[in-house]
Amino acid sequence: MSVTPMMAQYLEIKAEAPEALLFYRMGDFYELFFDDAVAASAALDIALTKRGKHLEQDIAMCGVPVHSAENYLMTLIRKGFRVAVAEQLEAPEEAKKRGSKSVVKRGIVRLVTPGTLTEDTLLDARAHNYLAAWCEVRGKGALAWADISTGAFHVAGSPRVRLGPDLARIGVSEVVLAEDSGVEGIVEDLGAAVTPLGRSAFDSGSAQGRLQTLFDVGSLDAFGSFDRAELGAMGALVEYIEITQRGKLPMMRPPKREAASTLMAIDAATRRNLELTRGASGGRDGSLLWAIDRTTTAGGGRLLERRVSAPSTQEDIICARLDSVDWAVTNDTLADDTRATLRRAPDMDRALSRLSLDRGGPRDLAAIRGGLEAAEMLFSRLSKTDLPLDISDLIGQEELLRLLDAALVAEPPLALRDGGVIAPGYDTELDEARKLRDEGRGVIAALQKEYVDATGIGSLKVKHNNVLGYFIETTATHADKMRTDERFIHRQTTANQVRFTTVELSELETRILNAGGRAQAIEERIFASLSSAVLAASDSIFAAARALAELDVATALADLARGEGWTRPRVDGSRAFEVTAGRHPVVERALKRDGAPFVANDTALTAEDGAAIRLLTGPNMAGKSTWLRQNALLAVLAQMGSFVPAEAAHIGIVSQLFSRVGASDDLARGRSTFMVEMVETAAILNQADERSFVILDEIGRGTATYDGLSIAWATLEHLHDVNRCRALFATHYHEMTALSAKLTGVENATVAVREWEGDVIFLHEVCDGAADRSYGVQVAKLAGLPDAVVARARAVLTALEEGEREGGTKPKAMIDDLPLFSATPVPVPAPKKESAAEGRLRDILPDELTPKQALDLIYELKSLT
Numbered sequence: 057m058s059v060t061p062m063m064a065q066y067l068e069i070k071a072e073a074p075e076a077l078l079f080y081r082m083g084d085f086y087e088l089f090f091d092d093a094v095a096a097s098a099a100l101d102i103a104l105t106k107r108g109k110h111l112e113q114d115i116a117m118c119g120v121p122v123h124s125a126e127n128y129l130m131t132l133i134r135k136g137f138r139v140a141v142a143e144q145l146e147a148p149e150e151a152k153k154r155g156s157k158s159v160v161k162r163g164i165v166r167l168v169t170p171g172t173l174t175e176d177t178l179l180d181a182r183a184h185n186y187l188a189a190w191c192e193v194r195g196k197g198a199l200a201w202a203d204i205s206t207g208a209f210h211v212a213g214s215p216r217v218r219l220g221p222d223l224a225r226i227g228v229s230e231v232v233l234a235e236d237s238g239v240e241g242i243v244e245d246l247g248a249a250v251t252p253l254g255r256s257a258f259d260s261g262s263a264q265g266r267l268q269t270l271f272d273v274g275s276l277d278a279f280g281s282f283d284r285a286e287l288g289a290m291g292a293l294v295e296y297i298e299i300t301q302r303g304k305l306p307m308m309r310p311p312k313r314e315a316a317s318t319l320m321a322i323d324a325a326t327r328r329n330l331e332l333t334r335g336a337s338g339g340r341d342g343s344l345l346w347a348i349d350r351t352t353t354a355g356g357g358r359l360l361e362r363r364v365s366a367p368s369t370q371e372d373i374i375c376a377r378l379d380s381v382d383w384a385v386t387n388d389t390l391a392d393d394t395r396a397t398l399r400r401a402p403d404m405d406r407a408l409s410r411l412s413l414d415r416g417g418p419r420d421l422a423a424i425r426g427g428l429e430a431a432e433m434l435f436s437r438l439s440k441t442d443l444p445l446d447i448s449d450l451i452g453q454e455e456l457l458r459l460l461d462a463a464l465v466a467e468p469p470l471a472l473r474d475g476g477v478i479a480p481g482y483d484t485e486l487d488e489a490r491k492l493r494d495e496g497r498g499v500i501a502a503l504q505k506e507y508v509d510a511t512g513i514g515s516l517k518v519k520h521n522n523v524l525g526y527f528i529e530t531t532a533t534h535a536d537k538m539r540t541d542e543r544f545i546h547r548q549t550t551a552n553q554v555r556f557t558t559v560e561l562s563e564l565e566t567r568i569l570n571a572g573g574r575a576q577a578i579e580e581r582i583f584a585s586l587s588s589a590v591l592a593a594s595d596s597i598f599a600a601a602r603a604l605a606e607l608d609v610a611t612a613l614a615d616l617a618r619g620e621g622w623t624r625p626r627v628d629g630s631r632a633f634e635v636t637a638g639r640h641p642v643v644e645r646a647l648k649r650d651g652a653p654f655v656a657n658d659t660a661l662t663a664e665d666g667a668a669i670r671l672l673t674g675p676n677m678a679g680k681s682t683w684l685r686q687n688a689l690l691a692v693l694a695q696m697g698s699f700v701p702a703e704a705a706h707i708g709i710v711s712q713l714f715s716r717v718g719a720s721d722d723l724a725r726g727r728s729t730f731m732v733e734m735v736e737t738a739a740i741l742n743q744a745d746e747r748s749f750v751i752l753d754e755i756g757r758g759t760a761t762y763d764g765l766s767i768a769w770a771t772l773e774h775l776h777d778v779n780r781c782r783a784l785f786a787t788h789y790h791e792m793t794a795l796s797a798k799l800t801g802v803e804n805a806t807v808a809v810r811e812w813e814g815d816v817i818f819l820h821e822v823c824d825g826a827a828d829r830s831y832g833v834q835v836a837k838l839a840g841l842p843d844a845v846v847a848r849a850r851a852v853l854t855a856l857e858e859g860e861r862e863g864g865t866k867p868k869a870m871i872d873d874l875p876l877f878s879a880t881p882v883p884v885p886a887p888k889k890e891s892a893a894e895g896r897l898r899d900i901l902p903d904e905l906t907p908k909q910a911l912d913l914i915y916e917l918k919s920l921t
């Protein structure tokens with residue numbers, strides 16, 4: 057049994073990346089073999105074929121064309137696969153030189169994983185794609201995360217208990233963990249991929265060296281001092297990037313330490329409930345980010361996403377951001393101009409990252425040129441204004457910009473090998489080579505004319521094909537005339553044609569080919585030198601990109617504020633929570649689409665010390681959840697540095713935001729609806745402090761009435777006495793409104809409705825006081841519950857209420873009595889008489905109808921109605 061040399065090579069390469077699908081380059085295709093082929097053909101819905109045998113077995117194979125490989129890669133990555141790309145590392149001719157049977161050298165050039173993507177087609181332009189690594193040393197945890205497509209690199213302390221919330225805040229795609237970390241579940245719960253790496257990758261000693269090499273510094277002190285866990289996490293991250301990029305390291309910015317205390321803590325459940333960056337469907341639609349994003353650049357979009365995900369708790373930072381938005385609101389013409397310029401500014405971050413990984417193309421250089429151009433233009437327009445934003449980073453690369461401007465054509469092609477990247481007039485040698493190449497083609501035409509004249513054969517043509525190169529072609533009838541002229545050398549005779557060449561024609565061909573090849577080589581050389589000039593300036597290009605993103609976010613938020621009538625919130629260190637005429641940004645936008653108005657509501661929740669809680673009761677569908685969420689979103693907006701949808705707002709900085717809204721099963725983790733609700737409530741009661749803001753919606757509804765009421769009751773007391781936070785608490789347990797008399801920090805509120813002819817009209821107005829009933833039956837009717845059920849429910853409700861009035865102390869006994877009421881006559885709608893069409897339809901057997909009969913039947917039925 058022999059293994060072919062190619063298969064031997066394949067197996068050797070495959071062994072290097074057993075966990076990934078291997079894309080094995082063969083000419084214009086990436087081929088997959090064996091189990092990889094079976095898995096990929098199913099995942100990609102492409103044909104599975106066979107190619108030869110290995111150990112007597114058929115080899116399964118499928119392939120994807122190289123030119124459309126990115127789409128296939130995207131599908132595979134989305135479906136949770138990892139892909140190793142093995143390229144041909146030499147030209148086939150090179151291999152042939154070693155012997156006709158030699159196999160072309162191949163090797164893995166890259167491992168494509170969810171956290172290490174760089175191609176625009178594989179990435180969402182407006183979202184970061186973070187890869188993280190977590191390390192724990194003697195009980196101290198740390199998290200390092202990076203986006204290799206933009207060079208962003210961060211590190212922060214992250215003890216085991218905070219890992220989930222931290223990862224949720226960052227929004228990671230993939231997390232590198234030590235093999236025995238025991239936190240895989242936390243990562244998987246967030247929907248991110250887990251990548252185990254050997255313990256040694258997390259060693260803080262070797263991490264130091266790895267980082268020093270990466271940043272080309274003698275010591276890391278310049279970036280701050282890091283503990284062993286932080287070093288370990290950063291080291292493992294860099295090691296993994298090296299593994300996936302096969303030694304090529306992307307341009308990374310020095311690690312930035314993020315102190316958790318400077319950011320509003322929002323756990324994963326709260327993020328999900330409030331739909332900050334993802335809506336209920338899992339996409340962006342319907343989220344807060346979706347409702348507020350008016351950024352015009354990809355970098356601005358990513359920065360806004362970060363701001364929404366991690367609002368600040370630092371008064372100075374928040375106020376500085378608000379100042380910039382305020383400026384853009386006031387200076388609307390300048391701000392609009394800025395947005396118009398930004399709209400044309402390309403994504404420099406990602407272009408830079410691709411260039412640093414040798415994956416860049418001419419358009420990436422053009423992106424840097426376009427970005428720097430926009431930056432320079434904006435600086436000259438804004439530097440003399442009183443814009444309260446430091447924009448000095450926008451300039452400083454004039455020389456590079458001039459260089460790129462002179463060197464590149466206006467709109468370069470996608471691939472360097474297509475040629476025509478470098479502008480005419482930039483390089484004399486290149487201009488000459490191109491002239492020769494292009495003139496050569498003109499000379500050929502002249503030569504043809506000369507041959508026609510010399511031979512008198514009018515139909516003689518000079519043609520080109522890949523086998524013969526340039527040749528002279530004539531029909532067999534004229535060929536003899538040419539054979540007598542020794543200038544013409546016979547090359548080939550086909551059925552109808554005879555082909556010749558001449559010495560001068562082959563010389564010319566060589567010249568044209570050489571000139572073309574030379575032009576290409578010169579373009580490549582210039583491209584490489586421009587790339588390295590760009591990479592040498594990467595720090596300041598990143599800084600300029602960051603400044604553009606800042607400008608974009610400020611002007612986009614101002615555009616939103618002006619367009620939607622939002623106001624600047626007052627944010628300070630107090631414990632205020634005062635909102636006048638606040639609105640829910642997402643619900644308002646949805647209602648607007650349907651032409652319905654949103655009813656604005658106030659919130660007054662200030663307390664010097666101790667708890668400040670509003671207990672909200674009110675009918676179903678009245679707008680309780682909307683009001684709760686709207687206030688939480690207002691806090692997020694204010695602290696991310698945005699104006700807010702309200703006439704006025706005064707928010708004392710919130711350090712932790714908690715929400716327990718709605719309920720869903722988490723069957724995958726074996727948790728029922730009620731269990732999820734309790735786990736989330738427990739997290740709040742155990743963690744909330746005086747600087748927290750909590751919204752709790754219908755706690756306890758997932759269980760029996762009295763259990764639920766008791767849990768809600770005790771929860772409210774705990775929030776008041778122990779957590780002492782600001783909170784909004786919505787419930788259908790009207791009994792709880794009595795608590796406001798007992799607990800000083802609790803006040804009742806309700807949502808007003810009006811009753812009209814037995815139906816409810818929702819006013820959506822939040823006001824002081826308590827609701828006495830829930831109007832659940834009326835809402836059920838609105839929802840289209842069958843009339844019989846609604847009538848029966850009314851009867852049961854009346855009986856229950858009467859029972860409560862008469863002997864409320866024994867509701868249990870009364871509930872036991874309820875079956876008696878089933879005897880109450882309930883109007884059952886009389887069965888409808890069958891119509892003629894219905895009667896005809898009942899007798900039909902669809903499977904036995906011919907198409908013609910079916911059509912006739914439609915006409916018949918139509919005539920019956």
Ligand SMILES: Nc1ncnc2c1ncn2[C@@H]1O[C@H](COP(=O)(O)OP(=O)(O)OP(=O)(O)O)[C@@H](O)[C@H]1O
Pocket residue numbers: 643647653654655656657674675676677678679680681682683820
């Ligand atoms: N302030 C408002 N202005 C206009 N429409 C509103 C307002 N608040 C809520 N609504 C509308 O009412 C619907 C129901 O709101 P919401 O889900 O907040 O009610 P709820 O009181 O929490 O109901 P339930 O008790 O049944 O959960 C919303 O989808 C929205 O369309």
